[in-house]
Amino acid sequence: MTNARPTRRTVLFGGAALGIAAALPLAARAANPASPASPKMHVLKDPNCGCCTAWIDILRAEGFEVTVEASMGTALARFKTRNGIPRNMISCHTGTIEGYMIEGHVPVADIRRLLDERPEAVGLAVPGMPMGSPGMGPESRRDAYDVHLIRRDGSTGIFARYDAA
Numbered sequence: 001m002t003n004a005r006p007t008r009r010t011v012l013f014g015g016a017a018l019g020i021a022a023a024l025p026l027a028a029r030a031a032n033p034a035s036p037a038s039p040k041m042h043v044l045k046d047p048n049c050g051c052c053t054a055w056i057d058i059l060r061a062e063g064f065e066v067t068v069e070a071s072m073g074t075a076l077a078r079f080k081t082r083n084g085i086p087r088n089m090i091s092c093h094t095g096t097i098e099g100y101m102i103e104g105h106v107p108v109a110d111i112r113r114l115l116d117e118r119p120e121a122v123g124l125a126v127p128g129m130p131m132g133s134p135g136m137g138p139e140s141r142r143d144a145y146d147v148h149l150i151r152r153d154g155s156t157g158i159f160a161r162y163d164a165a
Helices: 008-031 050-061 073-082 108-117
Strands: 040-045 065-070 094-097 100-104 123-126 145-150 156-162
Touching: 040 050, 040 073, 050 065, 050 108, 073 094, 100 108, 108 123, 108 156
Parallel strands: 040 065, 100 123
Antiparallel strands: 040 094, 094 100, 123 145, 145 156
């Protein structure tokens, strides 16, 4: 009869193998941030807008896969209206992600929360272009602003609040 107790070497080797196996998906994701697990967003924006580009750069740095479509003037305004963005919620660019609209300089943490919670809503909006919101200058000089949840009936509510810095 053999001893069924594992040896110290078996335990150490097995634990190391399990650790490596568990880390492989994370290493693959780090090597390819645009993997299928990356959130995919499509953004319509004025091709000359630098703050929109800065916001997109922040999304990409946070692991989002972003495609960009040039749009401006009445075409962009019609797109916003057609997709449920109320006039008082409008900003400079509009993104679409997993069935939601993202209007303006919405922080990444709020987009991720929206995707985690999946509320019945059109999406999120940061109306205007508040100083210190993502893509709008340093956060250390941030104006107070709110992120609004746009409900399907057109009403809005506060989703997140950012105090002035």
